[in-house]
Amino acid sequence: MLTDALFLLTVLAVLGAGLIAGVFFAFSAIVMPALARLPPARGIAAMQAINVVVLNPWFLGAFFGTAVACLPLALSSVLNWTEPGAGFRLAGSMLYLVGTIMVTIAFNVPRNDALAAVAANSASGADVWARYVPGWTAWNSVRTVAALTAAALLTASLFVR
Numbered sequence: 001m002l003t004d005a006l007f008l009l010t011v012l013a014v015l016g017a018g019l020i021a022g023v024f025f026a027f028s029a030i031v032m033p034a035l036a037r038l039p040p041a042r043g044i045a046a047m048q049a050i051n052v053v054v055l056n057p058w059f060l061g062a063f064f065g066t067a068v069a070c071l072p073l074a075l076s077s078v079l080n081w082t083e084p085g086a087g088f089r090l091a092g093s094m095l096y097l098v099g100t101i102m103v104t105i106a107f108n109v110p111r112n113d114a115l116a117a118v119a120a121n122s123a124s125g126a127d128v129w130a131r132y133v134p135g136w137t138a139w140n141s142v143r144t145v146a147a148l149t150a151a152a153l154l155t156a157s158l159f160v161r
Contacts, residue, residue: 006076007158009069010089014154016066021147023059024100024140033051040129044120047132051112054107063100070096073154085157092153099146107139 031050035043070093077083077090115132118125 002082006073009073010154010158013066013069013073013096014151014158016062017070017100017146017147017154019062019094020066020100021144021151023062024144024147028137028144032133032140036133040126041120041132043048044118044129048120051116060108063079063104067097067101070094070150075112078131085160088153088157088160092150092157095146095153096150099150100143101138103143103146108136108143111136111139 035046038046073089074093074097077086077093080086111132114128118128
């Protein structure tokens with residue numbers, strides 16, 4: 001049976017994954033298409049500013065705090081595999097860790113670093129921007145689906161207990 005602490009940790013992970021999915025969805029569906037409509041120099045400057053501002057305690061707390069919650073959920077699921085919902089908890093936790101955290105580190109952050117290194121008004125900046133928007137948005141959409149699916153799987157784990 002799910003302990004109170006594990007139940008609470010699962011609920012917090014569901015909320016965190018859902019919140020992060022919403023942020024990522026807003027970027028893929030609204031922010032990036034809007035920035036892509038701007039002249040490259042303005043789009044670059046805006047995204048460079050966003051990439052600085054996003055490194056704040058609110059976003060990082062939700063983003064990495066959800067990952068921290070997923071670690072003991074995954075471990076508990078492996079150690080108590082026969083417990084109802086363990087498979088959903090493990091799948092949801094791993095999906096969040098791989099599909100959001102690892103994808104961010106491997107695909108989105110390097111693009112952000114490359115964008116930060118160019119001058120917004122330069123010809124090389126416009127070239128970087130032309131590749132940045134579709135690539136970054138595609139990987140961000142992967143993160144969106146991963147975080148939302150993780151929230152759904154973690155929620156399912158609460159219902160089968």
